[in-house]
Amino acid sequence: MAETLNPPRLLPSGDSAITVEFSRTIDDAANRRVLALDRVIAAEPIAGITETVPTYRSLLVHYDPVQISFDALGAQLLARAAKAPPSETGTRRWRIPVTYGGEHGIDLEDVAKTLGTTPDQIVARHVAGDYRVAMIGFTPGWSYLSGLETFLHMPRRKDPRLLTPAGTISIGGIQTGVQCLAGPSGWHLLGRTPVRTYQLHRDPTFLLEPGDAITFAAVDAKTFAEQDRAAEAGAFVAELVTP
Amino acid sequence: MSKLVVTSIGPASSVQDAGRPGSQRYGLVPSGAMDRLALAAANTLVGNELFAAAVEIGPFGASFTARGGAVRVALAGAPRNADIGGRPVAFDSSATLADGETLNLGFARGGSFSYLAIEHGIEGEPMFGSLAVNARAGLGSPYARPLQSGDELKTKAASGAAERRIELPAATDAPIRIVFGPQDDEFAEDNKKLFTDSEWKISATSDRMGYRLEGPVIKHLDGHNIVSDGTVNGSIQVPGNGQPIVLMPDRGTSGGYPKIATVITADFGRFAQISAGRPFRFKAVSMVEAQAEAIKFHALLHSLPDRLRGIEDFGLNIEALRDANVAGQAVSAIDAATWQVAVP
Numbered sequence: 001m002a003e004t005l006n007p008p009r010l011l012p013s014g015d016s017a018i019t020v021e022f023s024r025t026i027d028d029a030a031n032r033r034v035l036a037l038d039r040v041i042a043a044e045p046i047a048g049i050t051e052t053v054p055t056y057r058s059l060l061v062h063y064d065p066v067q068i069s070f071d072a073l074g075a076q077l078l079a080r081a082a083k084a085p086p087s088e089t090g091t092r093r094w095r096i097p098v099t100y101g102g103e104h105g106i107d108l109e110d111v112a113k114t115l116g117t118t119p120d121q122i123v124a125r126h127v128a129g130d131y132r133v134a135m136i137g138f139t140p141g142w143s144y145l146s147g148l149e150t151f152l153h154m155p156r157r158k159d160p161r162l163l164t165p166a167g168t169i170s171i172g173g174i175q176t177g178v179q180c181l182a183g184p185s186g187w188h189l190l191g192r193t194p195v196r197t198y199q200l201h202r203d204p205t206f207l208l209e210p211g212d213a214i215t216f217a218a219v220d221a222k223t224f225a226e227q228d229r230a231a232e233a234g235a236f237v238a239e240l241v242t243p
Numbered sequence: 244m245s246k247l248v249v250t251s252i253g254p255a256s257s258v259q260d261a262g263r264p265g266s267q268r269y270g271l272v273p274s275g276a277m278d279r280l281a282l283a284a285a286n287t288l289v290g291n292e293l294f295a296a297a298v299e300i301g302p303f304g305a306s307f308t309a310r311g312g313a314v315r316v317a318l319a320g321a322p323r324n325a326d327i328g329g330r331p332v333a334f335d336s337s338a339t340l341a342d343g344e345t346l347n348l349g350f351a352r353g354g355s356f357s358y359l360a361i362e363h364g365i366e367g368e369p370m371f372g373s374l375a376v377n378a379r380a381g382l383g384s385p386y387a388r389p390l391q392s393g394d395e396l397k398t399k400a401a402s403g404a405a406e407r408r409i410e411l412p413a414a415t416d417a418p419i420r421i422v423f424g425p426q427d428d429e430f431a432e433d434n435k436k437l438f439t440d441s442e443w444k445i446s447a448t449s450d451r452m453g454y455r456l457e458g459p460v461i462k463h464l465d466g467h468n469i470v471s472d473g474t475v476n477g478s479i480q481v482p483g484n485g486q487p488i489v490l491m492p493d494r495g496t497s498g499g500y501p502k503i504a505t506v507i508t509a510d511f512g513r514f515a516q517i518s519a520g521r522p523f524r525f526k527a528v529s530m531v532e533a534q535a536e537a538i539k540f541h542a543l544l545h546s547l548p549d550r551l552r553g554i555e556d557f558g559l560n561i562e563a564l565r566d567a568n569v570a571g572q573a574v575s576a577i578d579a580a581t582w583q584v585a586v587p
Contacts, residue, residue, distance in 0.1 A: 019425040
């Protein structure tokens with residue numbers, strides 16, 4: 001367990017943003033504090049803050065230096081961090097359908113071989129996990145999940161792929177993720193979901209929030225094809241288990 | 244209904260405005276103009292709001308033809324040779340294309356991006372309050388991609404208002420100011436000094452996501468992988484090869500390389516305009532100075548309407564200036580009114 005920083009460090013990201021750093025490593029306790037500070041700022045806004053971006057270990061706070069200085073905002077952020085409750089209230093839980101292996105998850109067999117087990121066992125372990133959205137970043141809707149069991153931890157590929165499919169469910173390092181748009185990735189591809197975490201002209205455009213709880217459900221390729229059409233038409237396809 | 248038809252255009256040209264902040268927590272980067280002062284100056288010249296959508300034109304030439312009526316436009320940013328049907332057009336000025344006339348723009352001289360603002364703005368469907376193109380996310384209007392020949396930018400007919408010019412602060416090639424952080428403690432003091440003491444060039448492989456820098460190798464204290472955290476415009480990240488990358492408006496919202504420093508807001512547009520291969524330097528400033536400069540830059544943007552002048556009191560012969568520009572690369576009055584000194 002890595003140490004979390006108390007109080008957090010205030011790191012300047014230029015003249016219009018502050019990184020509030022709770023840990024230097026991936027750490028669930030630090031991520032909970034990041035999300036807690038984010039919630040406290042949403043509940044008790046500070047004039048001059050323009051947006052906040054939670055990541056694994058830090059909260060990036062964008063602000064307008066015309067309205068508030070680094071020192072003044074830093075002091076208020078430390079005060080909010082000190083009283084931010086680590087508990088989560090009203091956490092949403094989503095069940096996300098995944099079709100594992102085959103053309104949907106071209107690395108499943110290699111992952112099983114590397115970890116000395118069968119593809120079915122990898123699927124059983126991945127689908128049994130209880131995950132949380134630690135951060136969303138890189139490209140729209142790319143959701144990084146914490147909670148991957150130790151057995152499935154695996155170094156990233158030496159040669160990242162330049163193009164991986166939309167909806168890819170993958171593992172990399174100690175993380176698993178839900179990728180929305182097609183794009184580059186160095187992670188191992190286990191399957192695909194028809195769920196669009198980002199879709200224009202749908203309300204909401206972004207399905208998942210940092211802090212949401214996630215479980216996966218294995219579905220067959222036929223179900224994937226049906227749900228993919230429904231999702232294209234604007235359906236969530238992901239099931240909201242608890243509001 | 245008037246429109247400008249794109250009759251020729253190079254790569255890296257797209258509709259941009261102030262972008263769409265507010266969704267970085269979902270991985271959606273704001274995008275928006277590379278040089279906001281130039282965007283705002285062009286818009287001010289034709290009576291638009293400061294950050295109305297305009298055409299950001301990359302380093303290569305372009306031409307636009309008015310159809311369906313007259314179209315009033317303004318040019319700012321990286322200077323180029325420009326004419327409407329053979330009549331020279333000055334930068335930092337407005338001009339009107341009669342129906343059927345073509346605006347011809349040459350290569351950018353001493354800069355990278357020019358802004359073509361259109362009176363009454365460009366018609367489009369805002370997404371998250373912005374028309375700015377972000378091709379990876381499928382966003383932007385009227386086209387969710389860089390502009391191509393044949394594209395049409397719809398607008399309202401020209402008002403017939405008197406043409407204007409705008410007085411901008413004199414150009415400077417002073418060092419690009421940075422504040423250290425957020426991860427400058429991942430670098431030894433002598434490597435931070437190497438960063439600020441060295442001459443840098445922008446690689447030709449740069450784009451709206453990031454500018455790759457060429458110069459000395461900047462070494463990390465221990466390893467180049469950190470846990471991904473948030474990025475801003477101007478974040479200077481140092482990957483394993485020690486050649487920094489400055490993140491630009493189409494950056495990823497998070498990144499996993501240590502960020503040694505950040506370009507200050509007031510200098511970001513000037514940095515974005517530095518041509519590939521042209522040497523420049525960085526200078527570290529304090530947070531207090533950076534924020535004072537940000538406040539001054541904000542005041543400059545909002546002073547633009549007060550900087551408009553009539554064309555008649557220009558007092559200079561535009562054609563003579565243009566000839567001087569074409570003939571030599573001396574810093575002319577036209578260049579001095581933009582952000583770039585001409586490359587010798």
